[in-house]
Amino acid sequence: MPTPTTPTPRRSTARTLLRLWPYVRPVRARLFTAAGVAVVASCTGLVIPLVLKWMVDGPVAAGDPGGVWLGGVMLLLLGVVEAGLFGLRRWLVARPLAGVEAAMRASLYSRLQRLPVAFHDRWPSGQLLSRATTDLQLLRMFLAFPLTFLLVNGVTILVGCAILLSQQWMLGLVLLAPVAPLVVLCSLFESRYSVVARRARDQVGDLTTVVEEGVLGIRVVKGFGRHRSQARAFRELSRRLRGTELRKARLLAGLLTVIVTLPELALGAALLLGSVQVAEGTLSAGTLVAFLSTALALRWPVESIGFLLAMSQDSATATERHFEVVDAPLPEETPGATGAHGDRRENGGPVKGGGPAEARGPAEHGTAARPPGSPPAPASSAHRPASGAAPPSAPASGTIPPAPAPMPSTPSPLSVAPAPATTGGLRFEGVEFRYPDTPPDAPATLRGVDLHIRPGETMALVGTTGSGKTTLTALVPRLYEVTRGRITLDGTDITHLSRPRLRELIAVAFEDPTLFSATVGENVLMGAEGTGERELHRALEIAQAGFVHELPYGVGTQVGEQGLSLSGGQRQRLALARAVVGRPRFLVLDDPLSALDVHTEALVERALRRVLATTTALVVAHRPSTVLLADRVALLSEGRIAAVGTHQELLGRNPEYRTLMSGAPSAPERHPAQEPGAPPAPDAHPAPGPVPDAAAVSLTAPDACPAPDPAQDSSLAEGGSAR
Numbered sequence: 125m126p127t128p129t130t131p132t133p134r135r136s137t138a139r140t141l142l143r144l145w146p147y148v149r150p151v152r153a154r155l156f157t158a159a160g161v162a163v164v165a166s167c168t169g170l171v172i173p174l175v176l177k178w179m180v181d182g183p184v185a186a187g188d189p190g191g192v193w194l195g196g197v198m199l200l201l202l203g204v205v206e207a208g209l210f211g212l213r214r215w216l217v218a219r220p221l222a223g224v225e226a227a228m229r230a231s232l233y234s235r236l237q238r239l240p241v242a243f244h245d246r247w248p249s250g251q252l253l254s255r256a257t258t259d260l261q262l263l264r265m266f267l268a269f270p271l272t273f274l275l276v277n278g279v280t281i282l283v284g285c286a287i288l289l290s291q292q293w294m295l296g297l298v299l300l301a302p303v304a305p306l307v308v309l310c311s312l313f314e315s316r317y318s319v320v321a322r323r324a325r326d327q328v329g330d331l332t333t334v335v336e337e338g339v340l341g342i343r344v345v346k347g348f349g350r351h352r353s354q355a356r357a358f359r360e361l362s363r364r365l366r367g368t369e370l371r372k373a374r375l376l377a378g379l380l381t382v383i384v385t386l387p388e389l390a391l392g393a394a395l396l397l398g399s400v401q402v403a404e405g406t407l408s409a410g411t412l413v414a415f416l417s418t419a420l421a422l423r424w425p426v427e428s429i430g431f432l433l434a435m436s437q438d439s440a441t442a443t444e445r446h447f448e449v450v451d452a453p454l455p456e457e458t459p460g461a462t463g464a465h466g467d468r469r470e471n472g473g474p475v476k477g478g479g480p481a482e483a484r485g486p487a488e489h490g491t492a493a494r495p496p497g498s499p500p501a502p503a504s505s506a507h508r509p510a511s512g513a514a515p516p517s518a519p520a521s522g523t524i525p526p527a528p529a530p531m532p533s534t535p536s537p538l539s540v541a542p543a544p545a546t547t548g549g550l551r552f553e554g555v556e557f558r559y560p561d562t563p564p565d566a567p568a569t570l571r572g573v574d575l576h577i578r579p580g581e582t583m584a585l586v587g588t589t590g591s592g593k594t595t596l597t598a599l600v601p602r603l604y605e606v607t608r609g610r611i612t613l614d615g616t617d618i619t620h621l622s623r624p625r626l627r628e629l630i631a632v633a634f635e636d637p638t639l640f641s642a643t644v645g646e647n648v649l650m651g652a653e654g655t656g657e658r659e660l661h662r663a664l665e666i667a668q669a670g671f672v673h674e675l676p677y678g679v680g681t682q683v684g685e686q687g688l689s690l691s692g693g694q695r696q697r698l699a700l701a702r703a704v705v706g707r708p709r710f711l712v713l714d715d716p717l718s719a720l721d722v723h724t725e726a727l728v729e730r731a732l733r734r735v736l737a738t739t740t741a742l743v744v745a746h747r748p749s750t751v752l753l754a755d756r757v758a759l760l761s762e763g764r765i766a767a768v769g770t771h772q773e774l775l776g777r778n779p780e781y782r783t784l785m786s787g788a789p790s791a792p793e794r795h796p797a798q799e800p801g802a803p804p805a806p807d808a809h810p811a812p813g814p815v816p817d818a819a820a821v822s823l824t825a826p827d828a829c830p831a832p833d834p835a836q837d838s839s840l841a842e843g844g845s846a847r
């Protein structure tokens with residue numbers, strides 16, 4: 125795929141511009157009519173010299189004032205008609221071309237939304253912004269002006285040349301003599317100008333990136349007093365862009381000089397020759413006047429060719445850049461991926477111990493069909509009692525009521541009965557992941573990750589910074605595609621689910637809580653389309669986001685761009701509310717409480733516990749307090765799951781985990797049995813004792829114990845829960 129630094133190989137200008145046809149097609153009738161009107165208007169202008177010839181050779185020569193007046197009126201009428209037709213052309217194209225620009229922008233934007241995160245990782249945002257704004261403006265201008273006038277002026281020049289030749293073929297040939305050198309010159313200009321035009325557009329994109337970074341990062345720039353270095357970077361890029369624009373101007377000036385000079389020389393020669401012929405009596409004065417008037421009427425169409433070619437080149441470059449994004453391959457959908465219908469739970473999810481929440485019929489769950497060979501559904505996957513579950517009649521109190529009784533139905537994946545504990549839940553099987561820009565000789569970020577989060581279970585994911593936790597969580601909603609292995613949700617490979625379906629099943633709260641320029645309510649409800657006020661308030665309560673009620677307009681308050689008018693902790697709570705508002709079946713939280721104070725964190729944890737009791741969740745955790753939300757903990761180390769167990773188990777037997785949780789700066793020890801990739805095993809040397817914060821950790825001990833999973837490592841099946 126091309127990137128801003130590796131543009132697509134250049135096609136001819138005409139072929140590149142022809143790619144605009146699908147956008148122009150809907151307005152072709154108006155566009156062709158407008159072009160026809162402009163041709164008529166331009167040719168009307170060419171009739172004026174013929175009327176002049178008639179006047180000079182007729183009424184003027186005969187001293188007939190009535191004829192002269194008649195000629196004058198005819199000239200006036202012709203001028204009015206020409207002006208009126210050009211006005212009509214403008215009116216015809218203005219509205220449809222604004223529509224073409226809007227359609228192109230919409231298609232670009234929709235493509236940007238659908239392109240994989242890996243694409244956005246590689247493309248600077250300024251390059252995309254400039255493609256969506258200035259490039260498209262340029263294309264609209266091209267369709268409105270140069271495209272029409274290339275045609276109009278071409279036809280005018282041809283008709284004009286025919287008139288010249290028919291009036292006096294010898295003078296006509298003199299006037300046409302510069303055509304051959306001009307054609308060669310124009311083609312040379314095109315090849316040189318196209319390179320510089322592309323460079324200029326890309327530099328505009330780079331400049332936009334710097335402006336965007338400077339504006340978005342204004343706090344850092346000011347905080348570190350970096351405005352001078354930012355300004356320097358900006359000036360340097362501006363200087364380069366200026367240089368490129370000057371090069372463009374020089375090329376265009378060179379072309380224009382020749383385009384103006386050669387026809388002027390030819391016109392001078394024709395005038396001289398014509399005057400001699402008039403003097404010799406071989407040419408009438410009227411014919412010479414008409415000839416010169418026609419030649420002068422062709423001056424603008426000829427001289428404008430330089431500008432029109434330059435604008436066409438700029439537009440071809442903009443078209444190329446537009447299609448580099450629009451042609452970028454979308455992530456592949458597995459043929460037959462299951463449906464896009466909603467599976468939002470109205471009555472809660474797979475309630476732990478509260479009944480087979482996943483055992484719901486298609487009437488309740490949409491129409492997704494179970495692929496052949498899907499495992500049969502067992503009676504229940506719940507393995508601990510639901511804590512804090514409210515009865516179905518009172519679901520808005522921050523608790524999630526148990527699911528209704530199973531309905532007899534045709535099974536469908538992820539929407540009916542729970543899969544067996546061995547295959548149900550969220551499972552990573554031999555998952556390997558390598559970022560596209562990772563050098564081939566560098567190790568993959570994730571290397572053979574095997575992890576099973578049982579239905580209804582909460583698994584904490586811990587690991588040193590940069591160990592790949594965020595990367596692993598990003599694979600679940602398919603923000604990136606696994607390089608090898610697979611991820612299953614209740615036994616169904618996520619690549620067999622359509623993306624809308626997958627997004628319905630999984631909610632994610634990222635480490636960096638991005639908010640949009642919208643109201644608080646809109647930001648939260650983004651997590652579940654069509655969800656009402658009640659759910660919104662439930663989600664805000666879970667996330668302990670009561671602060672929104674103190675905002676000037678409550679949930680209707682606009683948050684600034686990227687939510688920067690809110691504190692980090694407030695943004696994080698809104699992001700958490702967004703994740704839980706749709707009562708997702710699977711929840712992926714990337715360190716969701718990192719920006720909260722201890723008091724708020726405890727409150728959020730308490731509410732979150734009730735949500736986690738009804739979902740299958742993977743929670744990236746850096747702190748023991750977050751780890752305690754989980755039933756079990758997985759330690760990610762050097763791209764592999766190095767150990768899985770309860771918090772207490774890992775504290776007892778895994779030195780690396782102990783070090784991580786205690787915050788000790790020393791490098792983690794590693795027992796041979798815990799080499800990366802080795803199956804989790806009990807520590808040969810039991811832990812020497814509680815880590816410094818273990819006592820604090822046990823103070824917030826949980827209210828539920830997960831049942832052991834025989835499918836998991838037997839060493840992990842024993843021991844109590846950290847909760």
Ligand SMILES: Nc1ncnc2c1ncn2[C@@H]1O[C@H](COP(=O)(O)OP(=O)(O)OP(=O)(O)O)[C@@H](O)[C@H]1O
Pocket residue numbers: 245559561562569587588589590591592593594595596635
């Ligand atoms: N978009 C990307 N392109 C290339 N490499 C990346 C990208 N994002 C992350 N990485 C690399 O992948 C590795 C894992 O990053 P990741 O963000 O998953 O770590 P993490 O465990 O979540 O770290 P932290 O605890 O600091 O959030 C790092 O070495 C990082 O440099």
